[in-house]
Amino acid sequence: MAGNSFGKLFNLTTFGESHGVAIGGVIDGCPPNITLDFDAIQNEMNRRKPGQSSIVTQRKEPDEVKFLSGIFEGKTTGTPIGFVIENANQKSNDYSHIKDSYRPSHADYVYDKKYGHRDYRGGGRSSARETASRVVAGAIAKQVLKDIKINAFTSSVGDIFIDKPYQDLDFSKIESNIIRCPDEATAEKMIARVKEIRKEGDTIGGTITCVIKNVPVGLGEPVFDKLHADLGKAMLSINAVKGFEYGSGFCGAKMKGSEHNDLYNSDGTTKSNLSGGIQGGISNGMDIYFRVAFKPVATIMQKQDTIDKDGNIVEMQGKGRHDPCVVPRAVPIVEAMAALVLADFYLLNKMY
Amino acid sequence: MAGNSFGKLFNLTTFGESHGVAIGGVIDGCPPNITLDFDAIQNEMNRRKPGQSSIVTQRKEPDEVKFLSGIFEGKTTGTPIGFVIENANQKSNDYSHIKDSYRPSHADYVYDKKYGHRDYRGGGRSSARETASRVVAGAIAKQVLKDIKINAFTSSVGDIFIDKPYQDLDFSKIESNIIRCPDEATAEKMIARVKEIRKEGDTIGGTITCVIKNVPVGLGEPVFDKLHADLGKAMLSINAVKGFEYGSGFCGAKMKGSEHNDLYNSDGTTKSNLSGGIQGGISNGMDIYFRVAFKPVATIMQKQDTIDKDGNIVEMQGKGRHDPCVVPRAVPIVEAMAALVLADFYLLNKMY
Amino acid sequence: MAGNSFGKLFNLTTFGESHGVAIGGVIDGCPPNITLDFDAIQNEMNRRKPGQSSIVTQRKEPDEVKFLSGIFEGKTTGTPIGFVIENANQKSNDYSHIKDSYRPSHADYVYDKKYGHRDYRGGGRSSARETASRVVAGAIAKQVLKDIKINAFTSSVGDIFIDKPYQDLDFSKIESNIIRCPDEATAEKMIARVKEIRKEGDTIGGTITCVIKNVPVGLGEPVFDKLHADLGKAMLSINAVKGFEYGSGFCGAKMKGSEHNDLYNSDGTTKSNLSGGIQGGISNGMDIYFRVAFKPVATIMQKQDTIDKDGNIVEMQGKGRHDPCVVPRAVPIVEAMAALVLADFYLLNKMY
Amino acid sequence: MAGNSFGKLFNLTTFGESHGVAIGGVIDGCPPNITLDFDAIQNEMNRRKPGQSSIVTQRKEPDEVKFLSGIFEGKTTGTPIGFVIENANQKSNDYSHIKDSYRPSHADYVYDKKYGHRDYRGGGRSSARETASRVVAGAIAKQVLKDIKINAFTSSVGDIFIDKPYQDLDFSKIESNIIRCPDEATAEKMIARVKEIRKEGDTIGGTITCVIKNVPVGLGEPVFDKLHADLGKAMLSINAVKGFEYGSGFCGAKMKGSEHNDLYNSDGTTKSNLSGGIQGGISNGMDIYFRVAFKPVATIMQKQDTIDKDGNIVEMQGKGRHDPCVVPRAVPIVEAMAALVLADFYLLNKMY
Numbered sequence A, B, C, D: 001m002a003g004n005s006f007g008k009l010f011n012l013t014t015f016g017e018s019h020g021v022a023i024g025g026v027i028d029g030c031p032p033n034i035t036l037d038f039d040a041i042q043n044e045m046n047r048r049k050p051g052q053s054s055i056v057t058q059r060k061e062p063d064e065v066k067f068l069s070g071i072f073e074g075k076t077t078g079t080p081i082g083f084v085i086e087n088a089n090q091k092s093n094d095y096s097h098i099k100d101s102y103r104p105s106h107a108d109y110v111y112d113k114k115y116g117h118r119d120y121r122g123g124g125r126s127s128a129r130e131t132a133s134r135v136v137a138g139a140i141a142k143q144v145l146k147d148i149k150i151n152a153f154t155s156s157v158g159d160i161f162i163d164k165p166y167q168d169l170d171f172s173k174i175e176s177n178i179i180r181c182p183d184e185a186t187a188e189k190m191i192a193r194v195k196e197i198r199k200e201g202d203t204i205g206g207t208i209t210c211v212i213k214n215v216p217v218g219l220g221e222p223v224f225d226k227l228h229a230d231l232g233k234a235m236l237s238i239n240a241v242k243g244f245e246y247g248s249g250f251c252g253a254k255m256k257g258s259e260h261n262d263l264y265n266s267d268g269t270t271k272s273n274l275s276g277g278i279q280g281g282i283s284n285g286m287d288i289y290f291r292v293a294f295k296p297v298a299t300i301m302q303k304q305d306t307i308d309k310d311g312n313i314v315e316m317q318g319k320g321r322h323d324p325c326v327v328p329r330a331v332p333i334v335e336a337m338a339a340l341v342l343a344d345f346y347l348l349n350k351m352y
Helices: A038-048 A092-098 A108-115 A121-126 A128-145 A171-176 A184-199 A227-236 A327-351 B038-048 B092-098 B108-115 B121-126 B128-145 B171-176 B184-199 B227-236 B327-351 C038-048 C092-098 C108-115 C121-126 C128-145 C171-176 C184-199 C227-236 C327-351 D038-048 D092-098 D108-115 D121-126 D128-145 D171-176 D184-199 D227-236 D327-351
Strands: A011-015 A022-028 A065-067 A081-086 A149-157 A206-213 A241-246 A288-294 A303-308 A313-317 B011-015 B022-028 B065-067 B081-086 B149-157 B206-213 B241-246 B288-294 B303-308 B313-317 C011-015 C022-028 C065-067 C081-086 C149-157 C206-213 C241-246 C288-294 C303-308 C313-317 D011-015 D022-028 D065-067 D081-086 D149-157 D206-213 D241-246 D288-294 D303-308 D313-317
Touching: A011 A128, A011 D022, A022 A128, A022 D011, A022 D022, A022 D081, A038 A065, A038 A128, A038 A327, A081 A128, A081 D022, A081 D081, A108 A121, A121 A128, A128 A327, A149 A171, A149 A184, A149 A327, A206 A327, A227 A241, A227 A288, A227 A327, A227 B227, A288 A327, A327 C327, B011 B128, B011 C022, B022 B128, B022 C011, B022 C022, B022 C081, B038 B065, B038 B128, B038 B327, B081 B128, B081 C022, B081 C081, B108 B121, B121 B128, B128 B327, B149 B171, B149 B184, B149 B327, B206 B327, B227 B241, B227 B288, B227 B327, B288 B327, B327 D327, C011 C128, C022 C128, C038 C065, C038 C128, C038 C327, C081 C128, C108 C121, C121 C128, C128 C327, C149 C171, C149 C184, C149 C327, C206 C327, C227 C241, C227 C288, C227 C327, C227 D227, C288 C327, D011 D128, D022 D128, D038 D065, D038 D128, D038 D327, D081 D128, D108 D121, D121 D128, D128 D327, D149 D171, D149 D184, D149 D327, D206 D327, D227 D241, D227 D288, D227 D327, D288 D327
Parallel strands: none
Antiparallel strands: A011 A022, A022 A081, A065 A081, A149 A206, A206 A288, A241 A288, A241 B241, A303 A313, B011 B022, B022 B081, B065 B081, B149 B206, B206 B288, B241 B288, B303 B313, C011 C022, C022 C081, C065 C081, C149 C206, C206 C288, C241 C288, C241 D241, C303 C313, D011 D022, D022 D081, D065 D081, D149 D206, D206 D288, D241 D288, D303 D313
């Protein structure tokens, strides 16, 4: 109930604060007999980790995952997979200034009000560091899903966006640049924009688009647990996310039915795919695609007024090493959460 | 797991097909000793029911809810509240044409593939008729929430939208027109647009904005069950919804941190509210507001090609009485789902 | 959370008070395409219903189940099966004497303390009438389970018990007598004992044994959701149950390992079965058997002192029509709950 | 769903195999602001750990718990408490003989059939070593429960049992002897019996009684999640448990209603307590007491025939260091599981 678990059959529980001993999690319900590709798991971790490029936080965390259980002779056993990721780089003194003050648009204030006692170091539990555990579980979920391919990429940074349908993009180029945008010309502009913003001591938002291919027909439960509803919840549970749309999304709200309907081919595929691969909450075998909005990182390297615990106005300036734009590092997190949702419904669908 | 239940502590399970004997549900976890206002419940039902105005489906359903349990001498007892709504107006013959064919952008095809056997009459379980049960539960949830005020309204139809911040609107005017738009000039344009669309035998999408006031600080769980993540899932589980954004939403993704951050007043309120009343997944006491995108209704009164069960191309034309725009009737559904989410977190927060 | 739902994949939610409008439930997660045998369902209802013989309560309730959804053309559709059973025989005046007083060893007192408002008529939600809904769901679960055969029977009444291993009993004789004991000589003694007890205005306890045959290897989850742990919970959730043991049970606690171990045959079956068909929480393909203890019915036709809401000592005498021994009517309830547990794990096991 | 989590609001997920890197768990839903007594936690671990006395397994495991999160400055923060217990003493070579053979009355066979791949070392996940994680969580649950006192003790070993009601026992003596029986004369006999059994290379079963005092009225949910149903499930989920009874238990099944009913005092307490502190699934404020049956440990130091993976009959003899009787080490496990159930319902009851 306290909301640190995700998924029904393929279930992840995470724990850990940014500057505690370690973060980690337990994956319960992973099918047995899967030969895990550990390099692939670490590769996902590397895509998320700090310090990976010049446009992300320069904090150094090796982010190596250590598996404690559920794997024997390289294969899953069907028992829970416990894992930890040590917090190697705990510069706790960086955070003394926020012990008694609330950073604007951060969770410090609400944690204090809700719990009355919080680990303030580095944001504690509210830090996006928690998502490293999601990436571990997502990397395993991807291996459960085999043929289902999940590709996320940066589709906009500030007002710079890819001006093409995703079908015109080459996903193999996503990892070819540090912003994770498969359109190279746009990528360059985005990177320049992030560097500029960082120089200003500011931050900027962006969007990530995710495309899922080879989804079998029938995933999703049709009423409350619609496939896109669970995808939406998964994405909205990621730090800094402000919006989710799938298929035609908000544009669809401006359209007419005669424009929006996806007509069938005789094999059950559809000529258009404004539905985004989901009808009535159930996958129809077409590509699933959705877009996720991320706000600008709240920690800026500029002075801001804020309040302390007693309501006094105090001046605050961001310290430490923060991301000027969260989007490049969030790409693998979006994929991981999508993989968790898909793996869950994939297993659930075996009931039928 | 099959996804017909929603909520943790305040839990709704629904059942029923559009043209079966009845639809209904069970509310488990409603606190005891609440003196129910049955008129208020029926009033919510009336806001959703077909035939309520000239711009919605002219199908007649009285949509009267009959409570079977959980209420004694007018007050809740803490035991499950079972209820049914009879399907009074079952014109099953209207639907013979879809017995063996799949309506474009409907769930007929995926239901057939997933389950192998479906009640095709009126869309069966995939019909938005199911949402009547949500409105019943939501109306009770509102009474649990007492001081928390939830107001949804039509914010756009096609490309006509309210060009004002919600703070400039008078929510008491929402019910003063049949499109449920509190801005009267815009309402008129929207109504005209819907009538025009209907005349074309077409349909049109729209958006609903919802504002929740007087939310106590502390609702929501901070990792996977963030308050906005559960609100998002709730909204995305409503038929025809394609997108959800809260606070700054997709616009926030274009902004800079220095613009986006909500600075504190000394009482813990914030000067701006781009956060949308939620920080780190937890309510901060400011207004919660979000926007939901609805696609155009898939059933149009125009000829479309589609396929039958055997993959033959057949011509289909919408029959029966359908909504040209789902948005006015969806306003109470959005409120109901918001109320379910809030009631759940409100009860859960008593743990602390 | 409020505990009116049972099961993970095959899930039953029940509602309803003894003297309300109706009781009923929703079965969520029943697989599609099962052609239901409605006579078999009603037959289970008849085994539980009051008035069925001279040794049970003479209250008349037709206990006819009306299905509202989830079934189309006689087959399940995979959508939730809603059902109601009307409370035909509401002699509410029978219960005015317990409005303000607490019957000894009943739930009146704790309901009042927990909820502050209760439907006192006939025990309201705490009445065993609620179990009629379980029997409906159990009857459907049995049809999901097909080859798995569940047989429960009365194994003792007071100190009269069947003095044979279950392997020596002919289960086809269970329904041949009104106490549901397959050993005829013992059955006669039990019936005589119950009649005697009733004449005294008293009640008596008993035990039910349940044997489940043809269980595939592998049902059950090995840690908290052991197959026998969920069977135990299921049985202990039935009104008046005080104990549960499976396999060697409490006798096993007196044994030595060398006596207790079940040695294997080369086909994986075991020579003995003190394990009761379950090892480490997982079915091993041998018969599952367990025993359930029921206390004597608390309502007796003798005067007892008790207290009213204000703590005054008042005299009370049971009124109405009650069972002198709950066991014969509880036999189908035990089977129903066993079927729910098995169906749940049967579906869950498809994940592997 | 895979059953490695327990509890609704106060939730424990465990992971880990007997001879893997570590075992551990995550406690989600622990209230914030509890100053933890770490010595008390370690003390519970010591009560369960191997090597603690001459009548338990002489395997050496320090069983030190390391907390990774959820605790800051000695107090809980309301975020998940992750913890690990290293497997210090992994003599994996001890278990090579069971790699391809199935120990009688162990879970080896069913794990192989269910999962197709198992960590055979020391029983892997089916080892009772998993319960160390439960003891950690239970020790914290006890600190949440404060005034509620949970005392379990050995009430029988083989056919030696305490011949007194629990009210005549001095619980402060439970820890005064190595069998954990508060009646000293009986304790001596039990200890002698266990030593004798060990000399024979055999094992023996026993029972544990648990008494819970100072329980507030109102804990438990009245239908499926009755307090005693969840206690029963909790106990049955412990390795080697074969039966559970509470209050009058199986004896109650032999009694008459006039004997069994607990008559009220004017303050709502009852003169007798055959109900075992629970009526209709809800605590009534009287002592809760129940009894749990443990089978003899399956690993014996005698030769037994068994089968290998191919169905060949092979001879097997227990190796390693095993308990001749599981009961003394199971006493803290019973308390821990009882504490988890109580803490869960205690928090849930705050909803009312």
